[in-house]
Amino acid sequence: xxxxxxxxxxxxxxxxxxxxxxxxxxxxxxxxxxxxxxxxxxxxxxxxxxxxxxxxxxxxxxxxxxxxxxxxxxxxxxxxxxxxxxxxxxxxxxxxxxxxxxxxxxxxxxxxxxxxxxxxxxxxxxxxxxxxxxxxxxxxxxxxxxxxxxxxxxxxxxxxxxxxxxxxxxxxxxxxxxxxxxxxxxxxxxxxxxxxxxxxxxxxxxxxxxxxxxxxxxxxxxxxxxxxxxxxxxxxxxxxxxxxxxxxxxxxxxxxxxxxxx
Numbered sequence: 001x002x003x004x005x006x007x008x009x010x011x012x013x014x015x016x017x018x019x020x021x022x023x024x025x026x027x028x029x030x031x032x033x034x035x036x037x038x039x040x041x042x043x044x045x046x047x048x049x050x051x052x053x054x055x056x057x058x059x060x061x062x063x064x065x066x067x068x069x070x071x072x073x074x075x076x077x078x079x080x081x082x083x084x085x086x087x088x089x090x091x092x093x094x095x096x097x098x099x100x101x102x103x104x105x106x107x108x109x110x111x112x113x114x115x116x117x118x119x120x121x122x123x124x125x126x127x128x129x130x131x132x133x134x135x136x137x138x139x140x141x142x143x144x145x146x147x148x149x150x151x152x153x154x155x156x157x158x159x160x161x162x163x164x165x166x167x168x169x170x171x172x173x174x175x176x177x178x179x180x181x182x183x184x185x186x187x188x189x190x191x192x193x194x195x196x197x198x199x200x201x202x203x204x205x206x207x208x209x210x211x212x213x214x215x216x217x218x219x220x221x222x223x224x225x226x227x228x229x230x231x232x233x234x235x236x237x238x239x240x241x242x243x244x245x246x247x248x249x250x251x252x253x254x255x256x257x258x259x260x261x262x
Contacts, residue, residue, distance in 0.1 A: 065098030075148030091251025211240025
């Protein structure tokens with residue numbers, strides 16, 4: 001019986017080690033389920049290409065702003081692409097704001113594999129492209145939806161942008177993963193996207209929007225972000241889930257706030 005128990009414990013230990021190793025090495029396939037579809041430029045946009053610091057040529061959609069309007073640098077969620085980003089920014093586009101819709105490495109036919117550091121490089125490439133096109137950082141509003149809140153917050157921390165908007169934003173990725181899969185320890189999540197630790201150091205005005213029925217990135221993330229940035233404008237949208245950014249009411253709120261920036 002003792003030998004049987006020891007063998008069982010050994011088997012369980014081996015299983016746990018193998019499962020942990022697989023989760024550690026393969027987790028980015030789950031966190032970044034990149035759609036392979038490569039969209040053509042939609043009406044009003046042109047397909048442009050950015051160059052990352054590590055040598056990747058990435059696609060993006062761009063439309064210029066009308067005079068005296070801001071340009072939104074938009075980072076979409078992990079399961080989306082540039083077509084979804086167009087749907088998420090129809091309100092600001094109709095108001096005349098410019099749009100730079102970032103497509104990540106490994107998404108939509110782009111080379112490379114997505115991870116936290118890579119998404120930051122992709123954001124930097126987009127900022128450089130805008131600067132070369134004559135769009136100064138002070139006229140750029142950085143917007144991040146869901147996991148896109150990670151590169152959005154990082155860009156607002158690094159650059160003197162006009163504002164930062166987080167829609168359904170993460171406080172940090174390990175917390176979101178643990179809320180969904182409680183057995184996964186925080187240390188096992190390789191990409192951190194620790195927005196809550198950065199937000200107080202962002203110099204620009206901050207707008208936080210979250211649905212109170214979001215079951216993926218739960219409203220507790222909004223509470224933590226708001227505590228980290230007490231002067232932020234906060235919109236908690238009743239009855240809205242994780243699809244918040246695509247809804248007309250949310251886009252109207254976002255556009256009105258951007259229109260009020262000086």
